[in-house]
Structure formats: C-alpha cells, structure tokens
Amino acid sequence: MSALLSHLSIVGILLVVVVTAISAVLGGVAGYGTGPLMPLVLVPMVGAEPVVPIIAISSMFTNTARLSAFRQALQLRLALIALSAALPTCVLGAWLYTLLSGRGAAIVIGSTLIATVPLRRLLRYHGYRLGEKGFAFAAAGWGLLVGGSSGSGVVLLSLLLAAGLEGTPVIATDSAISLATGVIKIAVFAFAGVLTPTVIVVALLIGLVGFPCTFLAKLIVARMPVHVHTAVLDVIVVIGGAVMISSALR
Numbered sequence: 001m002s003a004l005l006s007h008l009s010i011v012g013i014l015l016v017v018v019v020t021a022i023s024a025v026l027g028g029v030a031g032y033g034t035g036p037l038m039p040l041v042l043v044p045m046v047g048a049e050p051v052v053p054i055i056a057i058s059s060m061f062t063n064t065a066r067l068s069a070f071r072q073a074l075q076l077r078l079a080l081i082a083l084s085a086a087l088p089t090c091v092l093g094a095w096l097y098t099l100l101s102g103r104g105a106a107i108v109i110g111s112t113l114i115a116t117v118p119l120r121r122l123l124r125y126h127g128y129r130l131g132e133k134g135f136a137f138a139a140a141g142w143g144l145l146v147g148g149s150s151g152s153g154v155v156l157l158s159l160l161l162a163a164g165l166e167g168t169p170v171i172a173t174d175s176a177i178s179l180a181t182g183v184i185k186i187a188v189f190a191f192a193g194v195l196t197p198t199v200i201v202v203a204l205l206i207g208l209v210g211f212p213c214t215f216l217a218k219l220i221v222a223r224m225p226v227h228v229h230t231a232v233l234d235v236i237v238v239i240g241g242a243v244m245i246s247s248a249l250r
Helices: 010-030 034-046 051-069 076-095 103-125 132-147 153-162 168-192 197-222 226-249
Strands: none
Touching: 010 034, 010 051, 010 197, 034 051, 034 197, 051 168, 051 197, 076 132, 076 153, 076 168, 103 226, 132 153, 132 168, 153 168, 153 226
16 A cells, blocks of 8 residues: 555655545435535646545445444435436436536536525425435436546435425435445446556545544534534535636636
C-alpha cells in the first residue's frame, strides 16, 4: 500500500483523511457528503478520471455503515422500487460515465433540485406526495446520472423526500439503494479496466476512515428532532443544486 501511495505527499494523504472524516459525518447526518467533497481533494492528486471509481468503492464502506446504523428505519418497498428502475440505467451510466458531464445538464439538474424543496413543501401542505409510479420513473433517470457521475446522491435524497420520507428513513433507504447501485458501478468499472491498484488503495483508505465516522453521525441524529433533520436535508439539497449550477457556469 505504501508503494502505491508513494507518489502522494504526506500532506495530501492527511488532507484525504480529514476531508473523508468530515464528509462521512456529514453524509451520516444528511445522506450526502462524500460525493461533492472528495473530488475537490482527489482531482488535484490523482486526476479527474479515477475519481468516480474511487468514490464508488469507498462509498460501499460508508453506505454499509449508514445502513447498519439506521437499519430499523429502512423503507424496503421504496428501496426495491428504486432499484428495479435504476439498476438498468445505472449500468448504462457507468459505461458512459466519461461522457456525462454536460454543462447544460448540470444547470438543469441543479435548478430542478433547488426547485424541489419549496415545491415539495407546497405539495405536502396540500396533501400530495410523489407516488410509486412517479418515483420509479424518476429513479430510472437518477440511475443514469449516478452511474456516470460523483455527487449525484443529492438527487436520490430529493426523490426520497418527495416520496414522503423524513429523517432517518431517508438515510437508511438512500444507503440501501446506493449500496446496490455501487455494486453495479464497480462491476462495470472492473470490466472496463479502470480499477487500477492506485484507485483501489485510495478508495480503501477513504472507506476505512469513513466507516467509523458514520456512527458518530448516528449519535448526532439521535439527538436531532425530525423536523430539524428534514430541514437539514432540504438545505443540503439546495446547496447541492447550487454547487452543480456554479460548477457548470465556470
């Protein structure tokens, strides 16, 4: 392992560890964190191309920890609906992941995410939420996005909130769905030959650091009222959408 990390500086490795710990706690609370934060550190160190495979592997650790921590809140039926719709498109997205970074698409997705927060609250006020058929259709689109990008977890977060979930059921269900799509992505990347030794070692480093930090998030969430936790999730969705738009406009 030391030989494979020899081209990385000690400062760089420490930075990866620190950002991983922060993003793991944030992800455990908000269901979203590793995807948008880790590329900021990884791209200057290993380049852009390996980032999606690295996060795909490392997220297996953090999502396993989240599911273990919040397993009693898992909404299995909703998870199965999402997977049945998203897995086929996830395969396609992973295969085409180098082609799915369009500027226009990022602006549209980011704007939609921001709009979902007030729209969802307005519809919930009037007693409406995203039905199973609508959720399945939207999950298929998310599968294409998650297969070929990093940081698209905020889209799934928004869909689960729109389907009526709040608090820890969002985190648990998100983790279960992400675990299954992660297996598909890793299999496709392995078939395509992009899982180099460096990719695997950096991913394992991130995963091993992030796994225990996720349980710290459980302690935070356990002391957080549901309405506060839901508000945090809404803020994360808005920030995620704004980051997408900002990145696309640069």
